[in-house]
Amino acid sequence: MPTSPVSTGSAPPIPKPVPPKVSTDPAVPRQGARWQNYITTILVALLALAVLITITRNWNAWEGGKVEQGTDDAYIRGDVTPLSTKVSGIVRSVDVADYQQVHKGDLLVELQDDDYQAEADQAKSAVEAARASIQENLRQRQLQDARIDKALAGIDQAKAQIAAAEAGKEAVQAELTHARSERRRQEGLYQVRSTTEQNLEAAVAAEGNLSGQFANRDADLHQAQTMLRSSELAAEAERRSKAVLESEEMQLQADLHAKQANLTSVQVNLGYTKIYAPGDGTVGERQVRPGQLVSPGTQVISFVALTKWVQANYRETQLTNVKVGDPAEIRIDEYPGQPIRGKVVEIAPASGSQFALLPPDNATGNFTKVVQRISVKIALDDSTFAAKLRPGLSVIATVRTRR
Numbered sequence: 001m002p003t004s005p006v007s008t009g010s011a012p013p014i015p016k017p018v019p020p021k022v023s024t025d026p027a028v029p030r031q032g033a034r035w036q037n038y039i040t041t042i043l044v045a046l047l048a049l050a051v052l053i054t055i056t057r058n059w060n061a062w063e064g065g066k067v068e069q070g071t072d073d074a075y076i077r078g079d080v081t082p083l084s085t086k087v088s089g090i091v092r093s094v095d096v097a098d099y100q101q102v103h104k105g106d107l108l109v110e111l112q113d114d115d116y117q118a119e120a121d122q123a124k125s126a127v128e129a130a131r132a133s134i135q136e137n138l139r140q141r142q143l144q145d146a147r148i149d150k151a152l153a154g155i156d157q158a159k160a161q162i163a164a165a166e167a168g169k170e171a172v173q174a175e176l177t178h179a180r181s182e183r184r185r186q187e188g189l190y191q192v193r194s195t196t197e198q199n200l201e202a203a204v205a206a207e208g209n210l211s212g213q214f215a216n217r218d219a220d221l222h223q224a225q226t227m228l229r230s231s232e233l234a235a236e237a238e239r240r241s242k243a244v245l246e247s248e249e250m251q252l253q254a255d256l257h258a259k260q261a262n263l264t265s266v267q268v269n270l271g272y273t274k275i276y277a278p279g280d281g282t283v284g285e286r287q288v289r290p291g292q293l294v295s296p297g298t299q300v301i302s303f304v305a306l307t308k309w310v311q312a313n314y315r316e317t318q319l320t321n322v323k324v325g326d327p328a329e330i331r332i333d334e335y336p337g338q339p340i341r342g343k344v345v346e347i348a349p350a351s352g353s354q355f356a357l358l359p360p361d362n363a364t365g366n367f368t369k370v371v372q373r374i375s376v377k378i379a380l381d382d383s384t385f386a387a388k389l390r391p392g393l394s395v396i397a398t399v400r401t402r403r
Contacts, residue, residue, distance in 0.1 A: 069322060070398040073373065074312035076332070078391040079305040080284075083108065084297050086272040087116070091292045096301070098285045102277040109288065109300045111273040120270050123263035130256040137249045144242040151238055154231035161224035169217035176210040183207045281305040306387040310342065310378040312397035313352065315371050321401040322347070328378045331396045332389070340385065344399060346377035 089111035096108050186203040189195035277283070284302035288294060310330055314322070324347060330340040351372040353360055378397060380386040 066318075066401075068398055068400050069314060069318045070396060071312055071314050071318070072394070072396045073314075074310055074330075074395045074397040076308055076389045076391050076393040076395060077311040077377075078308045078389075080391055081278065081303045081305070082299045083275055083278075083301050083303055084299045085109075085111070085275070085294050086296055087111070087269050088293075088295045089113070089115075089273060091288050091290050091294060091300075093290055094286055094288065094300075096283050096286070099282060101282050102280070102303075104277055104279045106277040107274060108277055108283065109275040111294070113270055113273040116266065116270040116273055119266045120263070123259065123266045126259045127256065127263050130252065130259050134249065134252045134256060137245055137252055141242055141245045141249070144238055144245060148235055148238040148242065151231050151235035155228060155235060158224050158228035158231050162221060162228060165217055165221035165224050169214065169221055172210060172214040172217050176207070176214050179203070179207040179210045275300060278303060279305055304391060307383075308386040308389045308391065309345075309380065310395055310397055312376045312378060312395075312399075313373040314376055314399075316351065316374055317371065319347070319374055319376070322376065322399055323402065326399050326401055328400070329398045330378065330380065331398075333394045334390075340380055340382065342378045342380045344376055345379045348375040348377075350374075 092110045092112045094109050096102060096106070102108070183200075183203040183206075186195055186200040190197065190200045282304045284304065286301055288298070288300045294300070310328075312328075322344065324344050326344045328342045328344060330342055332338070332340065348355075351374050353372060376397075376399070378399075
């Protein structure tokens with residue numbers, strides 16, 4: 001008989017593990033994978049939110065607290081003066097070339113000045129004529145003074161004649177009184193036959209003679225008084241004539257001043273026919289040519305002064321610790337690898353938008369906050385090197401604050 005393959009007393013057989021049944025239904029989701037995806041997304045969002053809040057709340061403090069503040073919104077600046085004409089005329093000559101270096105007082109442009117020279121000569125003649133009129137008035141017043149002195153002398157003479165006539169009249173009056181008494185006495189004596197007819201006739205003749213002399217003295221007195229009144233009237237008339245001449249002198253002086261002012265104005269206009277360099281520097285491109293007709297305000301050439309500086313436009317958040325006197329480092333695109341030292345000399349009192357032609361008005365309408373720019377003026381330590389720079393060059397300015 002065949003033997004059994006399982007021996008007596010051996011262990012019972014171990015059953016095989018049954019794998020779990022996986023549902024093949026697509027409607028049943030995978031819970032573990034879905035939660036893992038949500039957790040990753042939430043963590044990323046929370047981290048981004050934390051970074052955003054941190055940057056938003058502390059960025060300005062971080063930026064303003066840095067020791068070095070730099071900006072590439074910076075340029076070389078200088079005084080660029082457009083030179084223009086003050087008077088109209090035809091250009092006679094342009095005595096400089098484009099971009100030529102000039103010194104203070106060098107002649108740049110000259111206009112034809114024939115018309116203005118003629119006006120100046122005419123104004124000079126008018127001033128000389130006014131001065132001649134004043135001199136003539138002075139001579140007339142001197143003549144009036146002589147006439148017044150003559151009239152005053154006539155007054156004195158008339159008064160002297162009046163005094164003499166009155167004295168002579170008084171003397172004749174006394175003699176006439178004595179002659180009349182003598183005549184009456186002779187008449188009385190003649191009536192009683194105590195005197196002769198000759199004595200009576202002599203007394204009458206003496207009285208008549210003295211009466212004539214008295215009448216002559218009285219006529220002299222009246223004549224002297226008339227002369228006195230005439231001399232006084234003449235003196236008064238001469239004084240009035242002198243007063244008229246004095247008033248005319250004031251008018252002539254005013255006319256002289258007006259003509260002198262006109263001469264000054266004409267000479268100033270004559271000077272405007274020549275345009276000189278206002279200082280040491282360089283001129284730009286010529287805008288006019290000889291023979292060209294220009295009017296007042298026509299720009300003929302630009303002048304660039306030697307003094308240069310850097311205008312750096314920093315964000316308002318960068319100026320927390322920037323002060324006047326802070327050292328600065330300038331890097332100019334035209335001179336790569338060549339840092340230039342300088343220092344802050346001025347900080348603008350307002351942002352650039354406040355100096356605009358039409359400053360923004362944020363009191364109406366919608367508002368969007370924009371970081372403002374404030375200009376900082378930086379002077380270069382090397383003035384000789386600064387004189388070679390050209391306004392408008394781009395630079396990178398870095399200010400080291402003193403915290």
